[in-house]
Amino acid sequence: EDVLKIGAPLALTGGLADEGHKQELVWKMWTDKVNAAGGIDVGGTKMKVEVVEYDYQTDGKRAGQLAEKLINDDEVDVLMAPFGSGHTKIVAAVAERYQVPLVACVASSTSVYDQGFEYLFGTLAPNTGMTESMVAEFKAKMPELGTVAIYGRDDVFPKSMATATSDSAKAAGLEVVYEELYPVGAIDHSAALSSIKALAPDWIYMTGYTQDLILGRKQMQDLGIEAPIITMVTGPAYKEFTEGLGELADGVTSSTWWHHATGYTDVAGAWSSTDAFYQDFLEASGGEDPDYVHGSCAAALDVVADAAARAGTTEPVALRDALAATDLETFYGPIKFGANGMNQGREMPIIQVQGEAIKILYPENIADAEMTFLQ
Amino acid sequence: MSAILELQNVSRAFGGIKAVNDVSFKLQEGEIVALIGPNGAGKTTLVNAITGVHTPTAGKVLFEGQDVTRQKPFQAARRGLARTFQIVQPFPRMTVLENVAASALFGGHPESVAEAHEHAARELDFVGLGHVAHSPASALTLPNRKRLELAKSLAMSPKVLLLDEVNAGLNATEIDGALDLIRRIAARGVSILIIEHLMKVVLSLSSRVLVLHHGELIAEGPPAEMVHDRKVIEAYLGPKFAERFQKEMAGA
Amino acid sequence: MAKKSPWPLIVMALWVAALALTPVALGNYEVRIAISIAMFTALALSWNIIGGFTGYPSFATAAFYGIGCYVGALAQRAGVPAALAWLAAAAFVGGVSFLLGSIVLRLKGHYFAIGSIALVDISRLVVSSWGGVTGGGNGLNVPLLEGRPPEVSALVLHVMLVIVVAAFLANLLTDRSRLGFGLRCIEQNEDAADMVGIDTTRYKIAAFVLSAIFPGAVGAVYASWVGYIDPTDSFDILTTVKVPVMAMLGGAGTLLGPVVGAVSFVLLEELFWANFLEWNRAIMGAIVVALIFFLPGGILKLDWRAILRRAPRGKPAERKTG
Amino acid sequence: MGFAQILANGMVLGTLYACIAIGFSLVWGVLNVINMLHGSFIVLGGYLTYFAWAYTGISPVLILPFVAALLFGLGYGLQYLFINKVVSAPVLTTLTLTFGLDMILYNLMTVFFTATPRRVSMEFGRLEFWGVAMPVDRLIGMGLALLLTALLFVVLKTSRIGRAIVAVRMDREAAALMGIKVNHIYAITFGIAALMAGAAGSVFAMVFPVTTNLSGVFLGKAFVICVIGGLGGVSGALVGGLALGIIESFAGVLIGPQNAITVGFVLMLVLLIVRPQGLVGVKGYE
Amino acid sequence: MPETILEIDGLAAGYGDVQVLWDISLRVEAGAITCIVGSNGAGKTTLLRTISGLIAPRAGSIRLDGAEIGGADPDAVLGAGVAHVPEGRRLFRGLSVRDNLMLGAYLRRDRAQVARDLDFVMETFPILRERAGQDATTMSGGEQQMCAIGRGIMSAPRLLMIDELSLGLAPRLVETLGEALKEVNRTGLSILLVEQDVLTALDLASHGFVIETGRVTMTGASAQLAGDARIREAYMGL
């Protein structure tokens, strides 16, 4: 058989359905694109690519079960992890046991990668990288920046972001005046925000799911909470956020792993430039902008294809070694895996909602706007 | 002959109302005593107080000389202090036999499940329910349910039996059958306190009658006297029935 | 009292043997299904003791299961060998359920149902707030079991089956001992049970604990199998409701009911989930509804014993027999 | 931070909570059914309001009555067709049935609405008095919630339906002998409950983003509130809701949002044990 | 000949697979007190439940003043003028005596008349006025029985059916209740009485029926029945 089989458990229903559909979309875009170009060259033979996907209904148990089904019944050569660090962990355990390479495109918590798994790779870079550059950038833009309040959802990704931010801030000499997590079931944030209001910090950093962030921003407004900098990770990266908030979104900053305004050109992979991807995406999605999930996942497939090409075979162990040796420039940016399998040394964009648009404040080389302050 | 059950100034209040107020009496071994009184006088409450369903708010309950005032219902049952319910309470979806076996197993003296069934079967024959042993309790007619209640309490091989209106709803003829059964139970050496509004039962069974009114004992004595007692007629019998019963007693 | 037929035993033995053989006969995926069948069979059997025999509508299964997950995981992370960790989890959960039982078992009917559901939520919240120990929302990584996948799954399956057998024996003994007799009395009329000399409190707690330890063990084993647990998955409200449904599907209060129920439910779920991605939840719902209307006594309803034991519906006397 | 502010937050949240719980409490108290559908009813109300608003631009306040009416119909139908058939069965049966129905409804909603959070975004700004900041939309929500609650209270207390509902709860057969159409009353009750849930959803959508995933959360809140307040329909839910809102608000500030919800649950468990009838619930509903 | 208010012909009824009533036929005289006696499980309660529409008849007809009410829903039967005071009182827990009485008038719209009837009931049973505010179910058995009867009267029926009038009541109360019933009957209300205490029953009623295992086996004027040897032997234990 000359097909490169890629297995993908997806959350097409349940709580993470929206995220699942994003992945599904780029899986399709990528396979069409590659197969249209005749497939990929593996050890001399042109191989078509195929993504085998199943819905795991945002149910962790089921995600693991599916990974196993993909490996055993569908005999996939490599797995793509589902959305989120939690479910990635479950699938990673299975992949590790079967020694099938797993590429995670939406798991950024180091806790996923520090289990010493051999077969796990991630295209997102560590959260810490993100938070350090952010603190540095803001401090540069606002020298008098002294106090920060941190408020996050008690869930794998937001929690690690909150902790990382708090560490980076302390390291940079900021005072963390408030640092709390809210449980998953929380539907109201008045209590926390009222406390924050009383502390009047220079910088409010909130991290959680889009619906929480929308509500959080609105309640800040309602309670008359103002601060020069309001960061909501990763709200602005999602169109639901800006749509849900309207002008209230204006001025909110966030870091993200990728933004379509990042202009990488003549790179390897299915798309020769960020813009090429962007154009294709607009078409595929009917005019909607891609976010980092789309970018990272599409790039993850590029990585797989590249590894297969270099390995010259789809045999898992060889494929794994090839992946480990990856050093690739994609439309999404440079990808090079560290010892723990995580993508290293990328400069991740800091973005800000300005009017209707999402502007990039950092890194300089792709920045397209000056940071504005809310106060 | 010694008192097997003794109440010393027992009271039980519910919030405001004193349902039972400072009641004292002795139940001698082997005797049948009747407890009568208007509705709401506190008869059922008294039984509940004796069996630990409602612990007395004051006073003492002595069983075979030992203080059992604070006992739990299941302890009362195991001691041999059995009672029937004014509102019959079978295990509806068990067979009649299982119902009685339960009492034998838990209330009686520890035996194996098998023994319990044998014992139960004997008691069923004794009360005359042998023929329906295997039908579900829910299918019994009222008189048979009452008999089942009796069988259940007998299966605990009780020393004292408290019968709360076991005959209510039976007509005169059915009552005759019931009377005979109760006599046979007494013959087994069980001491009985019987609550009844059916004077026919009271008068023909008991050697002694206690009259409860507003939670207090207002009279006590042999049946023949009670039907003439002014207080009792006033509070309980009413002139018309008093007359009827006086006749009956005279007749008997 | 129903006569003791040997059939439940025989059927059960054959069934367990069949499951135990899946690793040699079938592929890993089927083994995985076998494992979840075993898991849910154990859970349903455990529930049967409190929910079936005693008639207390307990929705605490997920609490025991979840606590089991965490105790097992933490023990293993602390270096305790897997097998010991599993036993420890069972024991610990047993203790916890004893304490919780002596509290919530004072409640009856709807209040007990709510109370038991609350147990699930509270344990979840405690586990996630107690980040220092449990990793909170981050979840916990559990050391993976050694060995190649087939061996590992086979091992997990067989351990789960051991738990199933244990749970089944617990049911069997309960069913045929004075304990079971007492529990059935409580199920039908607690006051009367008290009156015939049953120490209802002690009996109920016993039942509650029995229905807790096996889920505890199951959770622990599950944890070391998947290698990662988090509060939302471990204390899942869906699990807690599924289990009683399975028991009812087969026939609550009977010996084989929970077994049959668990098998059919898991297989149905597989079937629908494989074939009707979008709609599988609705379909499961439809099945549950149908179950209530068309199989009120469960699949084993035809078993004549069930006729005497099943939960009361409508006019009891309409089911006069004998 | 200002005591007044925390209290205010708590009370506003509390009234919304009350609104969430009333229907649940009613069904539990009267039909003796734990209605697992309740959370989804609220979510449904929220979504319907959102889409009606998004497509017509009509003010949600005006949309609310229609949504409420719609859910009344739905509730009446479900009760009449399904739940009535097993209404006198033990809790396990009825709870499971409503759970099954909920799986269906939930699935329908995820398919048609997806899990995307929706919010009726109308910026009303806020009022400030004595240093207490109050979002206007929440005040409106609070107002509506109170209005609905009062309305229901009056209906249950004074109307024939109200008396019939109480009678049916106590003794179906005796009620029938009073000439009360029992099944009809049951269905009405369930309808009213669904209606209140739908209305609550509308109100909610004006203040919070709603997503299908919230149905479980709403249900959980309803549990807690009913137990805290007690099953007495309106008054119980109101007291319970306010209590929970205020407790969560203070707990959130004093011991951190992390534990706020836990406190609510623990309080509920304690009350279950020491005072099953709840703070203001009438004894005998147990 | 006196006119009849209730006519039953060939009535059969039961529960599930148990048939309880077999071919029951009887006439209830308007404005009189009629009693039904019979041993336990004979089917007396079942008969009343069938008349009041709680159970659907399997055969036969039930006519009230010539109009068929067999198989009608309870509310329709009550609307037609038949009230049923059930075995064991069945008062509404948690509701005051007054509310219980008012529920009797649930179907009625004529507020003024309802108020007058409430007054009448409280005249007839003074204890109810005394306890008007108390939770009905915390009263003693006898008081509850009065409340139940009062509740029946409140629905302004033309025929009042009472099951087990004296069950569990102190003799004195039975006497009082008897007087009260005669009182009520004088206002022209027909009464159908099920009673275990045959002496009391026949003493209250002008006319009686005997039901055995679901069949009417005897009927006649009270005096005549009271004199009948079989009755004395079977039901009076004499």
Ligand SMILES: Nc1ncnc2c1ncn2[C@@H]1O[C@H](COP(=O)(O)OP(=O)(O)OP(=O)(O)O)[C@@H](O)[C@H]1O
């Ligand atoms: N659980 C309770 N709570 C409140 N009051 C109660 C309770 N049980 C009984 N009472 C009250 O106590 C008094 C005595 O009731 P009890 O049932 O003992 O009377 P009784 O003598 O058995 O009457 P009857 O002959 O009708 O059975 C009544 O006024 C009753 O209302």
Ligand SMILES: Nc1ncnc2c1ncn2[C@@H]1O[C@H](COP(=O)(O)OP(=O)(O)OP(=O)(O)O)[C@@H](O)[C@H]1O
């Ligand atoms: N709900 C029921 N389901 C099945 N059978 C019943 C039911 N209620 C009564 N029966 C049966 O119907 C027969 C007649 O019962 P019914 O209550 O009408 O007798 P009754 O004349 O009223 O006796 P009692 O004097 O005890 O009131 C009895 O055999 C009884 O077991």
Ligand SMILES: [Mg+2]
């Ligand atoms: Mg009594």
Ligand SMILES: [Mg+2]
């Ligand atoms: Mg009767």
